[in-house]
Amino acid sequence: MKRNSFGTKALLAAISLALLVYFGVQGARYFRDPLTTTLAYTYEVEESVHLSGYVVREEQVLPGESSGLLQLLREEGERVSEGGTVAAVFADQASLDLQTELASLENRIEQLQYAQEAALGVEITQKLDAQINNSILTYRAALAADRLQDAEKQGDALRTQVMKRDFSVSGTEDLKTQLQELQAQRKTLQSRAAGSVRRITAPVAGLYSAVVDGYETVLTPESLEALTPSSLENLKADGTVSSNVGKLVLGDTWYYAAAMPAAQAQELEDQQADGVSLSLRFTKGVDQDLPVTLHSVGAEENGRVVAVFQGDTYLTQLTLLRQQSAQVITNRVEGIRVPREALRVVAKTVENEDGTTSETKTTGVYCVMGREAAFKPVSVLYSNENFALVKAEISSNQELLRLRPGDEVIVKAYDLYDGKVVGE
Secondary structure, eight states: OHHHHHHHHHHHHHHHHHHHHHHHHHHHHHHTOOOEEEEOEEEEEEEEEEEEEEEEEEEEEOOOOOSSEEEEOSOTTOEEOTTOEEEEEESSHHHHHHHHHHHHHHHHHHHHHHHHHHTTOHHHHHHHHHHHHHHHHHHHHHHHTTOHHHHHHHHHHHHHHHHHHHHHHSOOSOHHHHHHHHHHHHHHHHHHHTTSEEEEEOSSOEEEESOOOSOTTTSOGGGGGGOOHHHHHTOOOOTTOOOSSOEEEEEEEEEEEEEEEHHHHHHHHHHHHTTOOEEEEESSSOSSOEEEEEEEEOOOBTTEEEEEEEEOSOGGGOTTOOEEEEEEEEEEEEEEEEEGGGOEEEEEEEEOTTSOEEEEEEEEEEEEETTEEEEEEEEEEEEOSSEEEEEEOOOTTOGGGOOOTTOEEEEEOSSOOTTOBOOO
16 A cells, blocks of 8 residues: 555656646746747849959040140030030130130120010020029039039029029010120120130040040050950059040940959859840949940969950940949849748648659748748748848749738747747
8 A cells, every 4th residue: 555655656746747847848938939030121132243453445635735725625524526626725814814705795695685585475484494493403413412513514504594584574675785785795806816716626526534644555445455464463554645635535335454363254254155244333433333245354364364344335424434443243133031040941741643642842931920920932042141032932822921021020939830829
């Protein structure tokens, strides 16, 4: 009897201990629930190669001027036709002042002519009002972006428009007489200015640039094939090449030459052959990515080569660029970003038609839907050690299981399975 009593007590003690351990573990899990979630969102990553090189263009340096007062008449990157005026050379300061007075007179004549047209109907006045409003917005945008040269140019245009508007409502009845007087003054000034100014014209058509840096004769499209990594690294500007007038950039094609590892260049060649589009992003000077092609790859030298990229767009924005750091964008991947540790592979056994069974594995993430965890299948587009970009992989009748931006993705949880209650 005593033996049976002792055995019963030992059994009860063991059961009690097991229950205490079970409830202790469950209680610890309840109070230390590792459930961690985050929101999925749309994200884009880029695969790129960082380079440092030179922008190459076909350029013609204009002869410099050493006498008289030089006035440049073209904006940076402005297209000039053959024979178009690039600059003016004045004999002395009096000639320059005379030309400034003549330009002011021309502006007043234009304003009075506009006032005559505006008197014929309200359409012209309304059109001018719209132009003034647009000019104000453009002027403010240029100031906000710290583009002072553009702001100054837009400010001059705005002042002219406002003066035209003032003339159109001033009620001046003697516009014709004023115009005749101003035109007579203009004729007199033109006769006085004759011979005091000499104009410099473009020998060929091209884009104007006021900066001559000495690389115009060193870096040419014809010299690209002979470049090696060492010659590119030791490249020096030609100090004998200079001009205070500027230069013309010819054609529409430009190049970017940079030294890089031969293996990377070969990879770029393979990607381009497979139809991958390349883009070049300069670190400064240009606000957008530029479409390019890999034009050529030079001879290998100590494991490195000179890669030459060719572009045919946005040349007007590249006239001031020479030695530049850049990125070659080889691929862009856009998807839904989730933590990498949120990805899970769920195995499922299915029965085949012949009675055999097979196991399928599906990659996906668990999301909080209401109070339960729901498994949403995905395919991985990109992955690194921190996160993955994925897209939903569902059939047409499983829209509820489509992963969308804004879904609450479960990163950590105990015993996670489809349908598990995870909310209160």
